[in-house]
Amino acid sequence: MKNVLSIAGSDSCGGAGIQADLKTFSALGTYGMTVITAVTAQNTTGVFQVRELDGDMVQAQINCLFEDIAVSAVKIxxxxxxxxxxxxADCLRKHKAGNIVVDPVMVSKSGCHLLRPESKNAxxxxxxxxxxxxxxxxxxxxxxxxxKIDGIAAMEKAALKIHELGAGNxxxxGGHLTGDAIDVVFDGKKLDHLKGKRIFTPNxxxxxxxxxxAIAAYLAKGYGAAEAIRKAKEYIHIAIANSLPLGHGAGPTHHFYELYRKAGVVAVR
Incomplete structure (x- = not known):
């Protein structure tokens, strides 16, 4: 079994952040580990408070894991x-970490800013x-x-510009556009479109x-970036299609749909 590390914030309602990552790692047959960067007080209706950990504590969490356990992929x-x-960054370079997936989390769905404006360039x-x-x-x-990104052509331009900033892939x-859910992928050589049928759900x-x-889990299991992205899109499509009507706001996706289906449980209310 491959070991995958999530470096992220905690979500008290379990639908996003560290909790979502651990569920995903488990659902895809990998062993999940965590480095917590912040604790949030949130539920399906919004984020109400954020308490950050300091750099020393984050660094200590990363170092102790890499010094003891083989890490096959990292999600940030x-x-x-x-x-x-x-x-x-210092720790990942020190330990020569590979298969790193960066999700540049900036604002929650409820509008809470999760990345300080002055931290964008860093x-x-x-x-x-x-x-x-x-x-x-x-x-x-x-x-x-x-x-401004208002369509596929602008998405393609953005993918090229972000690649120039150093990202491998x-x-x-395109989930916030109308019509089919189309994502644009650029690997440094060619542009590709990943198409998926839009699922109309608030959850x-x-x-x-x-x-x-999910991308990190598939990278850990030995898939190349293009295939890891494609398989991750298939996984999230199923998770959204079977999302859970939990709480009074935007409910979570169903990370364990296949497992619950086998157990005869199809929804949690």
Missing amino acids: GMVSSIEVIAAI LIQNLFPLATVVTPNLFEAEVITGD VIVK THGTGCTFSS
Whole structure:
């Protein structure tokens, strides 16, 4: 079994962040480990409070894992401060980590800013050059590139610009556009479109976290970046299609749908 590490924030309602990553790693047959960068108080209706950990504690978590356990892939999610970003980059370089997926988490669905504005450049300069895959959504791609993204052509342009910032592979997610859910992938040589039928549901809490952690799990299992991205899109499609109507806001995706189906449980209410 391959071991996959998530470096991200904690989500108290279990639909996103560290909790979503661990569920995804388990569902895809890998062993999940965590480095917590922040603790959030949130539920399906929003994020109400964020408490960050300091760089020393983040660094200590990373070092103790790499010194003891083989890490086959790393997913990086919510990292808010310049201090924490620098600590992560230093540790990953020190331990020669590979198969790194960076999900540039900036704003929650409820509008809470999870990346400090002054930290954007640190995120790009320190973590993108280490990344095998970077997975921005449309809003994040706009912030990174400074360009308005309103269609496929603009997504393609953004993917090329983000690749120039150091990322090995870039997938600009088109979930916030209308029509079919089309993502644009650029591997440094060619552009590709990943098409999927749009699923109309309000329960999409944690989709970005789940998708990026699925890519990391497949990379850990030996798939190349293109195939890992494709298989991760298949996984998140099923998770969204069977999402859970939990709480009074945006419910979570169903990470363990196949396992629950075998057990005769199809929904949690």
